[in-house]
Amino acid sequence: MTDQPLLSVSDLSVSYGPVQAVREASLEVRAGEIVALLGANGAGKSSTMWALVGMAPRTGGRIVLDGRDVTGAAPEDVVRAGIAIVPEGRRVFANLTVRDNIRLGGVARRAGDPHGPLQRDEVGDLFPLLAERWDQVAGGLSGGQQQQLAIARALAARPRLVLLDEPSLGLSPRLVGEVFELMAELRRRAITLLVVEQNVQRSLAIADRAYVLQGGRIVLSGDAAEVRDSEATEAAFLGGRTTTRTTTTTTVTG
């Protein structure tokens, strides 16, 4: 890991007309980390994540990826710069095969990527069932397999940073376990993840660090264990959409 964060977001604000969804949020992700972005419904998690790839209406702030300012860049340019996103609800191309879904993800590879398209054996290394179903249409896969495919499609862009929006949402308890295990495995492979999750305890069990949003503001940040043990975390979830009165912030060091 270098001193410079892989992703550095400062004073990010997002507004949908009169609705201010994110208020001057600042966060960092370092290479190789899993960082969890937590908060109650409507806290601004998805808006933050989508603003990073230029797909939510940013009204202020700065986004720097690996030293390069990508603030205001078009979504395709952000993806080519190295940020891939796995949307909530999986959204694979149901009529296309596993192979073609992954091939489409690879279209957004960085210019000059020396590795070439993600190959079947590489996919099979992480997702054996996807490699087995390589020529089957995605719509025939189970929910858990579609989530794997959505992640594989993001990895096909060979990104520096993968954003995951609610990856466990709507999955059975067993498949939720598999998705969290998969995130831990990606981390072991030095893939950097920023994860929006409602499953707080499980997220904190695999994350290195976490940020808690409440009413569009980051009210707490720190090592996953610190965030888990903080009363402010509980307050943020009980507080729901109300404006924050919690000011406790565990400063990230190092």
Ligand SMILES: Nc1ncnc2c1ncn2[C@@H]1O[C@H](COP(=O)(O)OP(=O)(O)OP(=O)(O)O)[C@@H](O)[C@H]1O
């Ligand atoms: N497209 C939109 N138009 C108008 N308001 C929006 C839009 N998307 C989100 N919002 C509002 O912005 C605020 C933050 O929503 P956001 O989806 O970012 O929160 P979240 O923490 O991801 O919540 P959830 O877990 O429910 O998705 C909410 O008040 C929400 O109603």
